[in-house]
Structure formats: C-alpha cells, structure tokens
Amino acid sequence: MTNYKELGLVNTREMFKRAVAGGYAIPAFNFNTLEQMQAIIQAAVETKSPVIMQVSKGARNYANGTILRYMAQGAVEYAKELGCEHPEIVLHLDHGDTFELCKDCIDNGFSSVMIDGSSLPYEDNIALTKKVVDYAHQHDVTVEAELGVLAGVEDEVVAEESHYTKPEEVIDFSTRSGCDSLAISIGTSHGAYKFKPEQCTRDPKTGKLVPPPLAFDVLHEIEKKLPGFPIVLHGSSSVPQDEVDTINKFGGNLPDAVGIPEEQLREASKSAVCKINIDSDSRLAMTAAIRKHFAEHPDHFDPRQYLKPARENMKKMYIHKIVDVLGSDGKLAQC
Numbered sequence: 001m002t003n004y005k006e007l008g009l010v011n012t013r014e015m016f017k018r019a020v021a022g023g024y025a026i027p028a029f030n031f032n033t034l035e036q037m038q039a040i041i042q043a044a045v046e047t048k049s050p051v052i053m054q055v056s057k058g059a060r061n062y063a064n065g066t067i068l069r070y071m072a073q074g075a076v077e078y079a080k081e082l083g084c085e086h087p088e089i090v091l092h093l094d095h096g097d098t099f100e101l102c103k104d105c106i107d108n109g110f111s112s113v114m115i116d117g118s119s120l121p122y123e124d125n126i127a128l129t130k131k132v133v134d135y136a137h138q139h140d141v142t143v144e145a146e147l148g149v150l151a152g153v154e155d156e157v158v159a160e161e162s163h164y165t166k167p168e169e170v171i172d173f174s175t176r177s178g179c180d181s182l183a184i185s186i187g188t189s190h191g192a193y194k195f196k197p198e199q200c201t202r203d204p205k206t207g208k209l210v211p212p213p214l215a216f217d218v219l220h221e222i223e224k225k226l227p228g229f230p231i232v233l234h235g236s237s238s239v240p241q242d243e244v245d246t247i248n249k250f251g252g253n254l255p256d257a258v259g260i261p262e263e264q265l266r267e268a269s270k271s272a273v274c275k276i277n278i279d280s281d282s283r284l285a286m287t288a289a290i291r292k293h294f295a296e297h298p299d300h301f302d303p304r305q306y307l308k309p310a311r312e313n314m315k316k317m318y319i320h321k322i323v324d325v326l327g328s329d330g331k332l333a334q335c
C-alpha cells in the first residue's frame, strides 16, 4: 500500500473548489511517456498552474503501474527542482471500468480515480460508483463519475452514439453515489475525429470542417441543479489544424480530423466545469514534431534528436491551453 500523500501528490478537492469559485478549469493531461511528463511539469511550473496527470487503463498497461507511480513521485520532485516549492499535482485514473482497477490504483499512489459506469443501467452506475467512493474516501482519494455517454474512441472505450446527460438525474446521482465530481456529456467526444463530416459544416475559405456547438443549455441546467458542484469535460482536445497540416505535409494521413473549438472550451472553463481532459492534442503535437524532424533530418536515429523537439512542441501546447484556454495560470494556493 502506497498512499499518494507519501509521493507528494494531492487530491482534487481543494483545487476544484477554487476553480469553480474562480471561474477557471484545471488541465487534465493524459500521459504515458517520460517526455510527456516532463513537458506537462515544465508547463505547469512555468505558468504556476495546478495540474492533473492522468492515465487510462491502456496507458497503465503500456507504461506499467509501478513505473507510473514513481514517475508521479518524480514529477513532484522535478517540479520542486524547477523552483516550484508547493506544486499541486494529481495522479488520476482516467476511465476506470471496475472496482478492482480503481482499488488497485488507490492502493498504488493515485490521488484521484474515475469510475466510468456510464454504459451501465442508471442504478448499476450508482451502485458501482458508490462502492468505489466508499473505498476511495477511506484513503482521502477523490472520485470522478460519469453520467451520459460520449461518442468516440479512447483506448478500449468505444461508443458509437452519444447521448447528453439528463439534468433531471444529476442531483439524485451525485447524492446517492457520493462522487466528488461529475463528467457530463454535452457534445464533446473522444479522439482526433470527434465528428463525422455530415455532422459539421465546411468553412468555404479553408475547406476545413466546422463542428457543431456544445450544448451549453444542458450545462447551464446542470449547474442550476448542482450549484458549485465540480463538472468535468472529457474529449476536449481542439485538434489544432496547424499540427494536423504538419502531420499530413510530412507523410501522415489524417483527413478531416476535427476537435472542439477553443472559444467554446474557454466559455465552459468559466462555468462549473473545473476539469478539462486533453489527450489527442498532445499526441498530435508530438507526432507533428517527430514527422517534421524525420523529414528534415533523414540521417538522425538518436531518439533524443527527435524527442527533444517533440517535447518542446507539447510544452508549447500545454502552456497555450493553461494560459489562453483554461485560465489556470497563477492559481497555485502557494507558489
């Protein structure tokens, strides 16, 4: 048993309270590699932002749970070495699908877990979430639950059709499950292909897809039912078209990749939305930099030669999200 407090991590309770009151959102960046972790921590330290480092079940299988635990501890120590005396770093399980997986993470240094029972019947979702909450709270670990279904692909999580969260269910669900935050479905989607071309319009000037707007009316109804309760948005990458263009220019093939416009995420950050999940944008930033580097330096084969610009490009993207979209810069309780 390793409690997260021994690793220098924090849970989400205090940072969410401040984010909801302050009208900004905490970045939740997925990671599986050393370079992603370094870029996340450099960006968080330079902007003085709290940060959630999250791993999915697939990432945990890829990187190994034991290594991840020590990477998170390393992240805390690295932030201090970079000059941040009181970093606020969360290690979060993204899309836990069983009680056993959540328990294993709680027992191995995670400070926050998500139990995603959104594909289950309503009562079963409550029962599973409550079981995780009862265990997590014994260890002061916070729990994110989900109501409503997002479309898209995220690791092994695949949903063809989305359906919005029903505002009339949120009070009953959060009260009976005891969850600390709630992921809702208002039109965001997992992956780099968030919308099919037929769901979008096309910008006549650029030929690029323009996605349908998020359902802010649903979000505002939920906020009215649960004033001050922390709300989470999944699948909120913006799929920057300059990165997609770079990938396609240097041998990639990502036609019609499309994400959530940043203006809409900026607006959501000012509401009760206090955690915004970003994964695909980091993958795109990394891939674009590596493809470009390989095209320009066909003689290079030392991983440091191409992973360094990849790390730089991800860091630039993380800082942009923190400062220009989520507004979590300068929001550490103590610097």
Ligand SMILES: [Zn+2]
Pocket: 095, 154, 190, 234, 235, 277
């Ligand atoms: Zn998700």
